[in-house]
Amino acid sequence: MDGVMHRILIVDDDPDLRQLVELHLRSEGFDVATAATAAAAIAATSEKPPATVILDLMLPDRSGKEVLAELHERYPSLPILILTALRDVSDAVECMRLGASDYLQKPFDRTRLVTSVKNAVTQGALRQRVENLATELRRREGFATIIGTSTSIRSAVHLLGRAATSDVTVLLEGESGTGKEVAARAIHAESVRHDGPFIAVNCGAIPEGLIESELFGHERGSFTGATSARRGSFEQSDGGTIFLDEIGELRSDLQVRLLRVLQERAVQPVGSTASRPIDVRVIAATNRDLRDEVAAGRFREDLFYRLAVFPVRLPALCERGSDILLLANYFVERYAKRNRKSIQSFSPEAQRALERYRWPGNVRELENVIERAIILEDDSRISLASLPPEVSAALAGNGIGIGSSSSAAAQDGTPQREAIVPLEEEERRIIRRALELSNWNIQEASRRLRIGRATIYRKIERYGLNRPAHALA
């Protein structure tokens, strides 16, 4: 064994038998506890769970099978050996079905008993280890992965936690790079569906001709090139969670199909006439304001209300105050380790620049910036010179300017998909951000943007921006 004194609980109403089993096990270095009744066995187990239980089936107060079922339900990783004089094979079969790890008959052979107990203890320790690892894995995928102490992120995490306790459809809203997929994975990991699949579909990244098949699947021969049937993402996530990212990009005909899936909880593959029931939790995400999309007629209102049962807004990085440095330090630790460098902190100037920059690409941009800086930096602290020009320039600016989206490009020079957005969309985002930062004070926003008040009013109307209820009148 492993040198640890494992505790074995012997449950038998026959004192002669109990004492003999106890003697055999003590002689092998086990710590032994005994119980003569079912009630005593359950009390002893809950007081101090043993490494293994040896259980007789004929007990004075309850059937041993009932005790087996109860203990197995309460302590799934606890090995339970049955030791009985009953001869019926059906008893053995039923006990194994109820979760017994072994079935020994009386009279027992000492060697067989000791071997079985040792195996059970090893098996129990392994089960416990697997359980601990699974818990740790869930923790790593759960809300602990969302780093930050700011009020805005903690409020969002609180809502995500509430969402995880139910099967409600969640709509995650937030700018690109705010961690919507991380949040969706965390909800899944902390929900009862965590053992089921998590399937992420980026509705904006799949070519138009493939998205329908990707989501709903297809039958063989349903279109040119469909040489075999394929299960769609909805079917693949049966029993788990489907994450529909960039839902605002979904074509209007597919919006209708998605609505039907959500209403009927069934999916009809392309080319099929039959629907297949699915048990899927839906989390959708968007970096657009879907209310505006609905108002503009680009997104179905009925689908919006189906998806936005539980909306959670993930704050932009610039709204998260001290989280910027917290995250920056987290990424320094991660990438310094990965690149085998001993960088641990930032120069005061670099720190101020990070704090003042607006981070239009949010956490994703911050991560890219830090990874790049770790590679460039030769000192033990990241200096201003290792930061991209737009970030270091923030040190000289007024700290309010809207960040350049050029920083959202990958640092190796390869443009990322979100690096180039329609000018109109970028303008809308900039104006909305300026209004938010000015608490919807039009005069202040126009001054900061260096445009006239009439222009800003015109833009507000053009882009359908609405003053939130909490903004001062």
Added chain:
Amino acid sequence: MRAYEKDPELRAEFARLQRGFLESAISGVDEVLQIIDEAGEAAPAGEAGRRLRTIAHGLRGAGGSYGFDAVTGTAGELEEAFLAGKPAPALRDVAIGLGAAVRAARSSVEAAVEARVTGD
């Protein structure tokens, strides 16, 4: 010889438990015979019947575990006969056989102790 029997303390403890088991087996058989006598010609029933089965079942399980296979064998016969609904006279014959097996086991243990003491 079982490995732990090389340890004098464990061996003494095992011998003590063995003797204790045989003592409780003798009282158990006496109790069984009393239950059978009280049942007259019928099969023991109710609480008395349950008690008979418990004793027979216990001896069946513990006997061979202590190294007394004959005790397990006859105790098993008694339990099966009771479960088959055999009348008291039939059970009595089996119980007498069980008593003989227990006494024989005790004699063998005493003889072994005697042999160790005298060095035979």
